[in-house]
Structures are given as structure tokens and as C-alpha cells.
Amino acid sequence: MQYVSTRGRVAPVGFAQAVMMGLATDGGLLVPALIPRVAPERLRAWSGLRFQDLALEVLDLYVDGEIPRADLCALIERSYASFTHPQVTPLIETGGLRVLELFHGPTAAFKDVALQLLGNLFEYLLARDGGHLNIVGATSGDTGSAAIYGVRGKARIHVFILHPKGRVSPIQERQMTTVLDANVHNIAIRGTFDDGQRIVKDLFNDLAFKSEFHLGAVNSINWARILAQMVYYFYAWGRVSGGDPERRVSFSVPTGNFGDVCAGFIARRMGLPIERLIIATNRNAILSRFVHSGVYEAGPVYQTLSPAMDIQLASNFERYLYFLHDGDTAAVCRLLEDLQRDGRLAVDGARLAQVQADFHAAAVSDADTLEQIRTTFDAGGYILCPHTATGVWAARDQGDAICLATAHPAKFNEAVRAAIGREAPAPPSLQGLLERAARCTELDATTAAVKDLVRSTLREDPR
Structure with a gap:
């Protein structure tokens, strides 16, 4: 299995190099x-098949022998041992709804499904x-904590996560900043998630800097993220x-960065019998506007x-453009x-017409989000994030x-309380977070400021 760039300007690479x-x-x-x-x-x-066995079958098609099947099986088993539900991503029925719960990992968000695997x-x-790897990522809420929990304490790895100051929920912020392992570095930028995503792309596009500091990605620009998320579509x-x-x-897929729905799109191209893929956005509706008009404009x-979806420029949208144009990289x-x-x-x-x-x-x-939380709770006592x-x-x-239930509702109890007048019970992984010690660096939302921090940190501790 070879991997190519959506822009067509690099030689094909194998799975390990792509990751x-x-x-x-x-x-x-x-x-x-x-x-x-x-x-x-x-x-x-x-x-x-149980989830882990299905993951082995799906991933093996794309790994294509670069990791021996027995080793891949062990990686998968280790990655999902930390999930609290035996089915990993259980499908439940409540009040006439089918809900695929993706929040049973260590940070109570769907990002754990991919990032526990990617860390391993x-x-x-x-x-x-x-060698060694220095991960740089931007988060609108859940990716950051899932990435941190995926690589915390691991040898040969540092992780730098940028989040927009004051624009993630208090629980999301504390999930990141209370991880005090020496290889974890949290950065609160004075700006938006799109600013963080731009900075990360700037760092990766500076090839000399990327090479010198061995940068790697955990955002959904990393193909392994999409691959891991494809599994639960087959499972459901x-x-x-x-x-x-x-x-x-x-x-129906809540999405901001297009990664989760991109996984469903590729699963359908593999032959999974999907009738419709429904893109749900919030007020930051660049993706829904594109589907209705064909115009993509921030x-x-x-x-x-729903702060994890407060995004305008969706990084995975480029993958869809590639498939929409039948692999025409010039287009x-x-x-x-x-x-x-x-x-x-x-x-x-x-x-x-093809998009639609x-x-x-x-x-x-x-307002509709709150109404839906209220309606679903009234129908069956089930609380949605x-x-x-x-x-x-x-x-x-x-x-x-x-x-797709992308996060545990207790991560967003402010919204839950506004909708139903009570909070969702916190799972064990979220209890006591607000009382723990935290560590974070605040920076201007500039590439130069982040570069300086990465450079100084790694020169002190190259691991």
C-alpha cells in the first residue's frame, strides 16, 4: 500500500513513513x-467481530505487512485496554434514537479511539x-487531551499542544493542563483554533525546522487518525x-475539521453500505454552506x-477535494x-451535484442544540453533549x-445545565480535575512565538 499527497509533489511512501x-x-x-x-x-x-478484531482486519488492509500482523494485533489490544466499555464503541438505543457512543476512552471523547492507537x-x-519524535498539534478541545493521554510518559516523544485561550470548556482545559509528565507541553494561544491550526501548518511547511526538530502530527492531518476512525463505522x-x-x-456526524466524516466517506468507498452521511455543523457553518452552494469560504x-466545532478552515477538507476530483492533484x-x-x-x-x-x-x-438536549432527555432520560x-x-x-456521540456530556455541563437544569454525572476519568495542579504556557498566536518555545524546550531536553 502506497500513500500519495493530495498535492502530488512528493514520491509515494509506505504506511510507516506516512504515519x-x-x-x-x-x-x-x-x-x-x-x-x-x-x-x-x-x-x-x-x-x-468484536471491535478489536474488526480493527485488526481494517487496519491490516492499509498497513499492508509493514507491521507484522501479530505485532499489529498486540498494538490494537493495548490501545483499547484503557476503554471502560467492553464493546469500546457501543451502539445504544434510547427514545427512538440510535447513538454510537465514542466516549469510553481515557479522555471521554471520540478522539481517544484514534489517539490511543496512534500513540502506541x-x-x-x-x-x-x-530516532525520536516531537509532536505538535492544535486543538479546539478534545484532540489535545486525547493526544496527551496517548503519548504521556512515552520514551523518545515530546508533545506540544496549542489550544485557544478561553475558548475550550473548563474540563477540556484541565484535562490537558493537569497532565504534568515531563514530555507534555501545553500552550494557550491568544487567538482562535484556526490560528493554532495555521501555526501548526506553518511549522510543518518550514521543512528545515520540521527536519531539525523531528516534528510529527497528531491532528487529523495524520492518516492513521482517519484509518482508526473508519473502524467504528464498520462496527456500527x-x-x-x-x-x-x-x-x-x-x-449523522458532528464535525468541525471534517476528519470524522472523512473516515465515514472512505469507509463507504471501501464498500460499506452507507445510505447517507449527514454533516452536522454549528454556527461556524463553512462545511454545510459548501454542501449547499459549492462555495467554501471562511x-x-x-x-x-459546541466549542470543538468552532472552526472555519477544516484541515481534512483537502482530502475530500482530492477524491471529489478523482485524484487530480493539479485541480x-x-x-x-x-x-x-x-x-x-x-x-x-x-x-x-456529486457533493450533494x-x-x-x-x-x-x-438554541436548537439546547432544545435537542432537552427533547432527548425528556424522551428517555439520555443526556447528549x-x-x-x-x-x-x-x-x-x-x-x-x-x-455519533462524540463526547461525554459531563465535559460540557454548562450547556447541559442550561438545557435540562441538572448536570450529567461525571465518569471517573473526569472527577476531581478542577482541583488538580496544572501547568501551561501562554503565548501570542504567532508562529515565531511557538517556534521559540519548541526550540528552547528541545535544546534543553532532546529525549
Whole structure:
């Protein structure tokens, strides 16, 4: 299995190199040169597997022998041993809804599904091949803590996580800043998540800096993130379909950075019988506007009750452009040049028709988010986090959809309290966070400031 850049300006690489590279050296995102197809009889065989065994089957197609199957199996088992539910991502039914719970990992968010695996992949590859890795990532809330918990205390690794000061929930902030391992570095930037994402891309695009300091990525620009998240689409389909390849299922996906829905899109290209992929956004509705108009144009970043989705420029959108244009990297580059120059890009009528065949999309207001939390609670006593609530709201007229529950509601009790007048009970992983000691560095939202911190830290402790 070879991986190529969405911008077509680097030679193909194998799986291990793709994981360690993160962002392609031409600034693009790495994608498989060929998406493997899963035949109906294999889908049927997969449908009853436990999550870990299914993950082994899906990942093995893309690892393609670069990690021995027995080693890959051990990595997967270790990665999901920290999850508190035996099914890892259980599918539950409540009040007429199907909800895929993705929050049973150590930080109570769906990012754990990928980042527990990615941390172990990094550790395995570094031990096997030598060297060290310095992870730099930006977070709108959940990625940062999941990344930190994935690599905390691991040899040969430092992790630097940027979050927008005052724009993540108090629980999200404390999940990051109370991890005091020597290899963990939290940075609060005076700006937005998009500022943080821009800084991270600047660091990776400075090839001399990236090479000197051995930078790696944990944001969903890293292909392994998308790969790991594909597994739960297959898993949920198997629970609903009973293995019938004719049984099609829809998924509603709260999204800001397009990574989670990108995983579903690729799973469908592999042959998973997905009827509709529903993109749920909040007021920061660049993705839903694109689905409806074919125009991708950033506006101001609004603070909402679903802060992990307070994003305008979605980093995984470039992967979709690549597939939308049938792997035409020159077309992708032209569109990205339009975006850089004009602040917008647009696709033609035929491409827009394909976009609308691929996705349904809805932008959900804070008022509707609260109403959905209230309605779902009244119907069955089940508490949604505000991000999950946007997905449930977006799916309300789309038939029998599986709604992805992306975080435990106790991470967003301010919104929960406003909706139902009470807080969600905290899982053990979130209890006592606000009383723990914390460590964080505050910086201006500039590439230079972050570079200086990374440089000075690594020169003191190169690991």
C-alpha cells in the first residue's frame, strides 16, 4: 500500500513513513493511492467481530505487512485496554434514537479511539526504527487531551499542544493542563483554533525546522487518525445490519475539521453500505454552506455551546477535494491557490451535484442544540453533549440514522445545565480535575512565538 499527497509533489511512501510524516512535505495530506474494496462476503464475516478484531482486519488492509500482523494485533489490544466499555464503541438505543457512543476512552471523547492507537504506533515505530519524535498539534478541545493521554510518559516523544485561550470548556482545559509528565507541553494561544491550526501548518511547511526538530502530527492531518476512525463505522453497521450487505445505514456526524466524516466517506468507498452521511455543523457553518452552494469560504469564528466545532478552515477538507476530483492533484492545487488568494474556492455544477450525492448537511444553532438536549432527555432520560446534539438535530428528518456521540456530556455541563437544569454525572476519568495542579504556557498566536518555545524546550531536553 502506497500513500500519495493530495498535492502530488512528493514520491509515494509506505504506511510507516506516512504515519511518521503526518503532513506531506509538499504541504498536502497523505491518502492511499488505492482504496481497497471489501466484498459483500467479507462484510458479512466482519459484522459479528468484536471491535478489536474488526480493527485488526481494517487496519491490516492499509498497513499492508509493514507491521507484522501479530505485532499489529498486540498494538490494537493495548490501545483499547484503557476503554471502560467492553464493546469500546457501543451502539445504544434510547427514545427512538440510535447513538454510537465514542466516549469510553481515557479522555471521554471520540478522539481517544484514534489517539490511543496512534500513540502506541509512534512508540512501536520509534523503538523499531530508532530516532525520536516531537509532536505538535492544535486543538479546539478534545484532540489535545486525547493526544496527551496517548503519548504521556512515552520514551523518545515530546508533545506540544496549542489550544485557544478561553475558548475550550473548563474540563477540556484541565484535562490537558493537569497532565504534568515531563514530555507534555501545553500552550494557550491568544487567538482562535484556526490560528493554532495555521501555526501548526506553518511549522510543518518550514521543512528545515520540521527536519531539525523531528516534528510529527497528531491532528487529523495524520492518516492513521482517519484509518482508526473508519473502524467504528464498520462496527456500527454490523450491529444494525446483522451482516446483510443489502442493509444500508445512514450516519449523522458532528464535525468541525471534517476528519470524522472523512473516515465515514472512505469507509463507504471501501464498500460499506452507507445510505447517507449527514454533516452536522454549528454556527461556524463553512462545511454545510459548501454542501449547499459549492462555495467554501471562511467567515468569522463564532464561540458556541459546541466549542470543538468552532472552526472555519477544516484541515481534512483537502482530502475530500482530492477524491471529489478523482485524484487530480493539479485541480486540488488550483482550488487551494484560489482559497489562499481570494479566501474562497468554488466547484463547478457537476462537482456540486456529486457533493450533494455524497452528503446531507445542516447548521444547528445554539438554541436548537439546547432544545435537542432537552427533547432527548425528556424522551428517555439520555443526556447528549452539545456536539452530539447537533448531529441528532441534523438527522431528525433523515430517516433511521446512527448518530455519533462524540463526547461525554459531563465535559460540557454548562450547556447541559442550561438545557435540562441538572448536570450529567461525571465518569471517573473526569472527577476531581478542577482541583488538580496544572501547568501551561501562554503565548501570542504567532508562529515565531511557538517556534521559540519548541526550540528552547528541545535544546534543553532532546529525549
